[in-house]
Amino acid sequence: MRGMVVWTIGLTVASAQGTVPPHDNPYAGADIAYGATVYAAKCVTCHGAQGDAIGGVNLRSGTFRNAVIDRDLERFIRNGSPAGMPPFALNATDMAGILAYLRNMNAFDPATVKAGDETRGRAIVLGKGACTGCHRIDLDGSLVGPNLSDIGAARSAGSIQRSLLDPTSQMMPINRPVRVVTKDGTIINGRRLNEDTFTLQIIDDHERLHSLVKADLREFTIAKTSPMPSYKGKLSDEELGDVLAYLLSLKGR
Amino acid sequence: MIGRRPGLAWCVVSVIGVLSLRVHGQVTSDRLAAAPSEPQNWLTYSGNYSSTRYSPLNQITPANVKNLKLQWVYQSPVAGNWQTTPLVVDGMMYITQRLNDVVALDAATGRAFWIYRYTPAQDRVVCCGANNRGLAILGDTLFMGTLDAQLIAIDRRTGRVIWKTEVATTKSGYSITHAPLVVKNKVIVGVGGGEYGIRGFIAAYDVTTGREAWRFYTIPAPGEPGSETWERCPPESKSFCDPEAWKRGGGSIWMTGSYDPRLNLTYWGTGNVGPDYNGVQRPGDNLYTASVVALDADTGKLKWHYQFTPHDVYDYDSVQVPVLVDNWAGSRVNVVAWANRNGNFYALDRETGKFLLGKPFVKVNWMSEFDEHGRPKQTPQPEGQPTYPGNQGGTNWYSPSFSQRTRLFYVSAWEDYASIYLPATSQHKEGTMFEGGGQRNNSPVPGAPGLGRSPINTWTEAAGHGAVIALDPATGREKWKYTMTDVTDSGILTTGSDLLFTGGREGYFQALDARTGSLLWKTNLGAAINSGPISYRVGNRQYVSIVSGLSLFVFALDE
Numbered sequence: 141m142r143g144m145v146v147w148t149i150g151l152t153v154a155s156a157q158g159t160v161p162p163h164d165n166p167y168a169g170a171d172i173a174y175g176a177t178v179y180a181a182k183c184v185t186c187h188g189a190q191g192d193a194i195g196g197v198n199l200r201s202g203t204f205r206n207a208v209i210d211r212d213l214e215r216f217i218r219n220g221s222p223a224g225m226p227p228f229a230l231n232a233t234d235m236a237g238i239l240a241y242l243r244n245m246n247a248f249d250p251a252t253v254k255a256g257d258e259t260r261g262r263a264i265v266l267g268k269g270a271c272t273g274c275h276r277i278d279l280d281g282s283l284v285g286p287n288l289s290d291i292g293a294a295r296s297a298g299s300i301q302r303s304l305l306d307p308t309s310q311m312m313p314i315n316r317p318v319r320v321v322t323k324d325g326t327i328i329n330g331r332r333l334n335e336d337t338f339t340l341q342i343i344d345d346h347e348r349l350h351s352l353v354k355a356d357l358r359e360f361t362i363a364k365t366s367p368m369p370s371y372k373g374k375l376s377d378e379e380l381g382d383v384l385a386y387l388l389s390l391k392g393r
Numbered sequence: 394m395i396g397r398r399p400g401l402a403w404c405v406v407s408v409i410g411v412l413s414l415r416v417h418g419q420v421t422s423d424r425l426a427a428a429p430s431e432p433q434n435w436l437t438y439s440g441n442y443s444s445t446r447y448s449p450l451n452q453i454t455p456a457n458v459k460n461l462k463l464q465w466v467y468q469s470p471v472a473g474n475w476q477t478t479p480l481v482v483d484g485m486m487y488i489t490q491r492l493n494d495v496v497a498l499d500a501a502t503g504r505a506f507w508i509y510r511y512t513p514a515q516d517r518v519v520c521c522g523a524n525n526r527g528l529a530i531l532g533d534t535l536f537m538g539t540l541d542a543q544l545i546a547i548d549r550r551t552g553r554v555i556w557k558t559e560v561a562t563t564k565s566g567y568s569i570t571h572a573p574l575v576v577k578n579k580v581i582v583g584v585g586g587g588e589y590g591i592r593g594f595i596a597a598y599d600v601t602t603g604r605e606a607w608r609f610y611t612i613p614a615p616g617e618p619g620s621e622t623w624e625r626c627p628p629e630s631k632s633f634c635d636p637e638a639w640k641r642g643g644g645s646i647w648m649t650g651s652y653d654p655r656l657n658l659t660y661w662g663t664g665n666v667g668p669d670y671n672g673v674q675r676p677g678d679n680l681y682t683a684s685v686v687a688l689d690a691d692t693g694k695l696k697w698h699y700q701f702t703p704h705d706v707y708d709y710d711s712v713q714v715p716v717l718v719d720n721w722a723g724s725r726v727n728v729v730a731w732a733n734r735n736g737n738f739y740a741l742d743r744e745t746g747k748f749l750l751g752k753p754f755v756k757v758n759w760m761s762e763f764d765e766h767g768r769p770k771q772t773p774q775p776e777g778q779p780t781y782p783g784n785q786g787g788t789n790w791y792s793p794s795f796s797q798r799t800r801l802f803y804v805s806a807w808e809d810y811a812s813i814y815l816p817a818t819s820q821h822k823e824g825t826m827f828e829g830g831g832q833r834n835n836s837p838v839p840g841a842p843g844l845g846r847s848p849i850n851t852w853t854e855a856a857g858h859g860a861v862i863a864l865d866p867a868t869g870r871e872k873w874k875y876t877m878t879d880v881t882d883s884g885i886l887t888t889g890s891d892l893l894f895t896g897g898r899e900g901y902f903q904a905l906d907a908r909t910g911s912l913l914w915k916t917n918l919g920a921a922i923n924s925g926p927i928s929y930r931v932g933n934r935q936y937v938s939i940v941s942g943l944s945l946f947v948f949a950l951d952e
Binding site for chain 1: 840
């Protein structure tokens, strides 16, 4: 099932349907499409392919009596319903996906999206994409960039997809690159792991951990631009879809 | 005076300390009113009726604070955010711990005398954790409000229950999380539940019998003064409008009020309106939510009110501890000084409620200016745009401090912090969440970490940071600022030697110079600090205590 994940780079599901202009839909196409796979795995047995298999509940309407905003819907899914729905402990990726899908179920047409290939995606991540030059996946790769071993459980499909095209837009603030110069003139470049008023913990670009006292630093700069290159134009849409499918399969251990 | 002649003052207070230890006198109403004259004790949640969280003790000084040593630790067996402030009475310390335990400790050694355990009803509902912030005392009786909205009187010598009164019902979403306030022969409490569609109130109970003496509803019923601010729904409203919005109008009470014995007025801050974010379904100013109310302490009758955030749609609870400052701006006017969650600092005449000053202490964009009566001109931000300060406020419930010596008001603030509000219709169902939508942090990346985190600061400068800000209450101007990297939920203590103690999310417990804001001492206690420090004395030693994580830490100078 996980292999059936999608690519939707450059177009949204909604625009393919022509019902909702893409800039008005707050849900990323990648999330809607990924959510369709979550729905197929966890919800379809009871709610049915059309979302109307339970009397009085029509999921395709996209609006719900007890869940006006997504947070209500999320709470409902996590807690279950006294009427008989069991609670679902979904990870962040799956939750973002199912919310996006439920809000767009009516407009979504699986035929408009093409599934990415997880195996091909893995080959690109390890090969042509050179992702493990900076990122760790399980026991392979560099520690310099954020660890991707559970990226498919931590970030939404839409966020991972945008991250491949515009890395800075999706860089978590904690991951901002830092440059420090100690009082003795040593320059350290690295990624921030933690920071408080008096100290800073980083991993440098040689994979060494440092705990620094700010009072001992001559310079401390936090960059707002991600050092990760954009893959826009470097990988084809199909390749990007494959990479996304692979990254979404990384759920940690 | 203490500052000029420390030797003599020290001598006098030492004698009082020893005497009261020996006598173990009852805590009378007069003693509560004169709490500053017995600085060895900490008799109310905020240390005195003016709620200044100021201790006249001055053995620990800016010069020797670097020599502070850990004396003892009490570890709570119960996990979860611990927000209590202890009481200290003649060498005994009384604290609450989750869920609704009371523990009596030797204040010099931390050894326990007794533990009282109350198990609140299973069907209790609290929005934000099983919090309890402390106790009140009168005579030999301790008073605790519980998560299931009971008020319990406990014998301070034995830890046994004297009486128990139901203040409200859990079924409707009521709870009590704050420390009660004793005034004369009454114990005053209010109810939490502002996220559950309650109708808030403050009530007073007879200290001996537990019988209700008066009750003030923070939401007036139709026909009562203030009810006109719960306006009729427009006849052709396109969105849902609730014709009986007042019935679930919120106005919870979850922090302890203050008392002016001369005016016999008690001051309480009220919580958010219900539902929090969707103003369309409850047209009008929605009194007395997000307000301060001044009540006659004998009758509960409203003397005056001031609403900080009319028709609040930001969850700007105004439950902050009211700080009573005399001789405001060198005048003969006595004020309530107030750094509000909505980002403004206020001074209000505490006899009349007259608005004297309002000025932002952090970035504010939900309003632009005040009219002469202190009504803010509101400037709602376009949909999807950040509102400053954010949902947790420019400050929140963290105890501020005012020092008579420096004449400065100290507040724990969140700077550069905003939220994006997502209002939505909410239908009320008794005892369930009733928020009218939601909000999210203004952060550069959707899905960036929210409030709950520790010990890793994944929040970072991108979402805001903490600070202690020293304000001149006469002008609202910043005198100095101590900036932190992470935000802070800590209260603030100032002392008779111009020290300021405070904590923060990072787990540092720090001492600043109250005059300049410079850091004099710090220690890493290893977990977020969500309570306020206090100071007390046993024998000849001044102690400072603070709760960090699941532990209460007590510091003093080595003898």
